[in-house]
Amino acid sequence: MTVLALGTQLTRQVGPLANHDGRVLMIEAREFARRHPYHPHKLTLVFSAMRHFRDALVADGYEVSYRQAETFGDAFESHFDDRPDDELVVMRPASHGGGDRLRTLATEAGGSLRVVENETFLCSPATFDEWAGDAERLRHESFYRFMRRETDYLVDDGEPVGGEWNCDEQNRETPSADYEPPAPPTFEPDETTRAVGEWVADEFAGGYDEQPYGGDWADPEPFRWPVTRDQALEALDAFVATRLPTFGPYQDAMVEDEWAMNHSLLSAALNLGLLTPAEVVERVLAAYHDRSVPLNSVEGFVRQVIGWREFVRHVYRRTMPELARANQLDESEPLPTFYWTGETDMACLSDVIDGVRARGYSHHIERLMILANFALIYGVEPAQLNRWFHAAYVDAYHWVTTPNVVEMGLFGAGAFATKPYASSANYVDKMSDYCSGCPYAKTKTTGENACPFNALYWDFLDRNEAQLRANHRMGLMYHQLDNKDEGERTAISERAAGIRNRAESGRL
Ligand SMILES: Cc1cc2nc3c(=O)[nH]c(=O)nc-3n(C[C@H](O)[C@H](O)[C@H](O)COP(=O)(O)OP(=O)(O)OC[C@H]3O[C@@H](n4cnc5c(N)ncnc54)[C@H](O)[C@@H]3O)c2cc1C
Ligand code: SF4
Known part of the structure; x- marks a missing residue:
C-alpha cells in the first residue's frame, strides 16, 4: 500500500500518514497548474511546500516516489507500471468529485485507489449531515454553536464561556489614525523555493486566454509565505503572540497600505495541511487561558476556524455542482479588467x-x-x-x-x-x-x-x-x-x- 499525499494534504498529524511509515506517492501535475492563470506565489507555494514535505519524509526514512508529470493519469500509469499490484490510499479531496476522479484515473492506469475520510477538517461529512438534517437553508450560527459543543472549545457545562456565543458586536471597531498593527513574519525563500519560483516563472507565466489584458501577474513582491510545517508553526506563534489580542476589535477594519491588519494569514498553511484546525484553535485557547487575551478576539478567531471554514466546506460538498453555476439574480456583466x-x-x-x-x-x-x-x-x-x-x-x-x-x-x-x-x-x-x-x-x-x-x-x-x-x-x-x-x-x-x-x- 502507498499513501498518495496530495498537495493540499501535506500532513503527518492526521490522516493515513499519521500511522504509516512506508511508501508515499506525490504528484506534481503541470496540467492542473495551467487550468487558471494562477498567481505565481500560489504555484510557488504549493510546489515548494510539496517538495519540502517530500524532503522531510525522506529525511525521516519514508520511501517517497515524487513524480513530475503532465497529468495525474500519466503519473498513475508510471506508478502502476513500476508497482502493478499496489493500492493507493488517499484522503478524499475537498474539491467536488475529486475522490471519484482519482479513483477512475487509477483504475484506467490498471491499479486501484482507496479513498478515506479527509481528516484535515474538524467536522466529518456524517456529523455535518446529521446536524443539517433536511433543512433547506443552512444557518452558520446554529452550526457554529453545535461545533462549540462538539469540540468543547470555549464551553462550560454546555454554555458559552463569557455568557455569549458570539462577540461579533464588539468586533467592529475602527483603529485610530496612527494605529500600526504588528508586522507579520516574512519567510525568506530558501534554495528550494527559489528554484520553484524560477521554474514557475518559466513554465506558467503568460499566455492565458482568459486574462483579459493577455499578460501575467507582473512584478509581485518577493515571495513571503510559510512553506514548511515549522515555518507555519512559527507564523502561528507570531500571530498568537502579537496580533491576536487586537484581532477581534479590528476584524472588520480596513486601513490603506495595512494589508494584514491583525489577521492571522494562516489560511494558506491550513488549506495545504501544514497546520490542523484543531492545533491552531488550541494555541489560541491556550493564550486565552495563560495570558488573558481578550475573549472577543479569541471567540472571533475560533468562530472563523471551527465555524465558517468547516461550514463552507460542507455547504460546498452538499450543493455542488449546482453552486458553481448558481446565479439566482441572473447577472451577466463581465468582470471589469x-x-x-x-x-x-x-x-x-x-x-x-x-x-x-x-x-x-x-x-x-x-x-x-x-x-x-x-x-x-x-x-x-x-x-x-x-x-x-x-x-x-x-x-x-x-x-x-x-x-x-x-x-x-x-x-x-x-x-x-x-x-x-x-x-x-x-x-x-x-x-x-x-x-x-x-x-x-x-x-x-x-x-x-x-x-x-x-x-x-x-x-x-x-x-x-x-x-x-x-x-x-x-x-x-x-x-x-x-x-x-x-x-x-x-x-x-x-x-x-x-x-x-x-x-x-x-x-x-
Ligand atoms: C469573496 C471571498 C473569497 C474568499 N476566498 C477564500 C479562499 O480562497 N481561501 C480561503 O481559505 N478563504 C477564503 N475566504 C475566507 C476568508 O476571507 C479567508 O479565509 C481569510 O481572509 C484568510 O485570511 P487569514 O488567514 O488572515 O484569516 P483570519 O481572518 O485570520 O481568519 C482565521 C481563519 O479562519 C478561516 N476562515 C475565516 N473565514 C472563512 C470563510 N468565510 N471561509 C473559509 N475559511 C474562513 C481561515 O482558515 C482563516 O485562516 C474568502 C472570503 C470571501 C468573502
Ligand atoms: S470608490 Fe472612493 S469614494 Fe467610493 S467607496 Fe471607494 S474609496 Fe470611497
Missing part, C-alpha cells in the same frame, strides 16, 4: 487589488465588502468572479472560493446567505480610511465624480426589486429607495450605465 490590472482611480479597489497582485492575499472584509461587494452591485456573473478569486489568491481552492464568492459574496443561490452583502460608499467609509484619499466623492450618487459604489448600489436594488423586495431583511433598503423620486431613479440608472461603460473602456 481592473480586477486583473489594478488600474482604477477608485482608491479602495485600487489598494486592495494592488495588494492581491503583490502577494496573492487580502483579508476577509476586503474580499467581501470591497471586491465581492463591487462585483455584486455592478452585476458581474458569479462564475467569473469565482474564477478570478481562484486564480488570484494563495489560499484559494474551489471548495472554499465557491461558497464564499458565489454565495456569500454574490448571493448566487440562497444556500446559506439570507440577504446580499450589498453596500454603498457609506459602509466603505465607516470601516476604512480609503474615501478621504479618493478622487471620487463618497457622498455623491450622480454627477461627474460621484462614487461608483453609490449609483451601482441603488441600481442593484432597483434592477433586482422583483427578487429582493419581499426579503424582510431588505425592508429598510427598499424604504430608502422608495423615497427617491422618478427623476433621481432615472439619473441613478444612467449613472450606473455610464460607470459600466467607463469600466469597460478602462476609465473608471
Whole structure:
C-alpha cells in the first residue's frame, strides 16, 4: 500500500500518514497548474511546500516516489507500471468529485485507489449531515454553536464561556489614525523555493486566454509565505503572540497600505495541511487561558476556524455542482479588467487589488465588502468572479472560493446567505480610511465624480426589486429607495450605465 499525499494534504498529524511509515506517492501535475492563470506565489507555494514535505519524509526514512508529470493519469500509469499490484490510499479531496476522479484515473492506469475520510477538517461529512438534517437553508450560527459543543472549545457545562456565543458586536471597531498593527513574519525563500519560483516563472507565466489584458501577474513582491510545517508553526506563534489580542476589535477594519491588519494569514498553511484546525484553535485557547487575551478576539478567531471554514466546506460538498453555476439574480456583466490590472482611480479597489497582485492575499472584509461587494452591485456573473478569486489568491481552492464568492459574496443561490452583502460608499467609509484619499466623492450618487459604489448600489436594488423586495431583511433598503423620486431613479440608472461603460473602456 502507498499513501498518495496530495498537495493540499501535506500532513503527518492526521490522516493515513499519521500511522504509516512506508511508501508515499506525490504528484506534481503541470496540467492542473495551467487550468487558471494562477498567481505565481500560489504555484510557488504549493510546489515548494510539496517538495519540502517530500524532503522531510525522506529525511525521516519514508520511501517517497515524487513524480513530475503532465497529468495525474500519466503519473498513475508510471506508478502502476513500476508497482502493478499496489493500492493507493488517499484522503478524499475537498474539491467536488475529486475522490471519484482519482479513483477512475487509477483504475484506467490498471491499479486501484482507496479513498478515506479527509481528516484535515474538524467536522466529518456524517456529523455535518446529521446536524443539517433536511433543512433547506443552512444557518452558520446554529452550526457554529453545535461545533462549540462538539469540540468543547470555549464551553462550560454546555454554555458559552463569557455568557455569549458570539462577540461579533464588539468586533467592529475602527483603529485610530496612527494605529500600526504588528508586522507579520516574512519567510525568506530558501534554495528550494527559489528554484520553484524560477521554474514557475518559466513554465506558467503568460499566455492565458482568459486574462483579459493577455499578460501575467507582473512584478509581485518577493515571495513571503510559510512553506514548511515549522515555518507555519512559527507564523502561528507570531500571530498568537502579537496580533491576536487586537484581532477581534479590528476584524472588520480596513486601513490603506495595512494589508494584514491583525489577521492571522494562516489560511494558506491550513488549506495545504501544514497546520490542523484543531492545533491552531488550541494555541489560541491556550493564550486565552495563560495570558488573558481578550475573549472577543479569541471567540472571533475560533468562530472563523471551527465555524465558517468547516461550514463552507460542507455547504460546498452538499450543493455542488449546482453552486458553481448558481446565479439566482441572473447577472451577466463581465468582470471589469481592473480586477486583473489594478488600474482604477477608485482608491479602495485600487489598494486592495494592488495588494492581491503583490502577494496573492487580502483579508476577509476586503474580499467581501470591497471586491465581492463591487462585483455584486455592478452585476458581474458569479462564475467569473469565482474564477478570478481562484486564480488570484494563495489560499484559494474551489471548495472554499465557491461558497464564499458565489454565495456569500454574490448571493448566487440562497444556500446559506439570507440577504446580499450589498453596500454603498457609506459602509466603505465607516470601516476604512480609503474615501478621504479618493478622487471620487463618497457622498455623491450622480454627477461627474460621484462614487461608483453609490449609483451601482441603488441600481442593484432597483434592477433586482422583483427578487429582493419581499426579503424582510431588505425592508429598510427598499424604504430608502422608495423615497427617491422618478427623476433621481432615472439619473441613478444612467449613472450606473455610464460607470459600466467607463469600466469597460478602462476609465473608471
Ligand atoms: C469573496 C471571498 C473569497 C474568499 N476566498 C477564500 C479562499 O480562497 N481561501 C480561503 O481559505 N478563504 C477564503 N475566504 C475566507 C476568508 O476571507 C479567508 O479565509 C481569510 O481572509 C484568510 O485570511 P487569514 O488567514 O488572515 O484569516 P483570519 O481572518 O485570520 O481568519 C482565521 C481563519 O479562519 C478561516 N476562515 C475565516 N473565514 C472563512 C470563510 N468565510 N471561509 C473559509 N475559511 C474562513 C481561515 O482558515 C482563516 O485562516 C474568502 C472570503 C470571501 C468573502
Ligand atoms: S469614494 Fe467610493 S470608490 Fe472612493 S474609496 Fe470611497 S467607496 Fe471607494
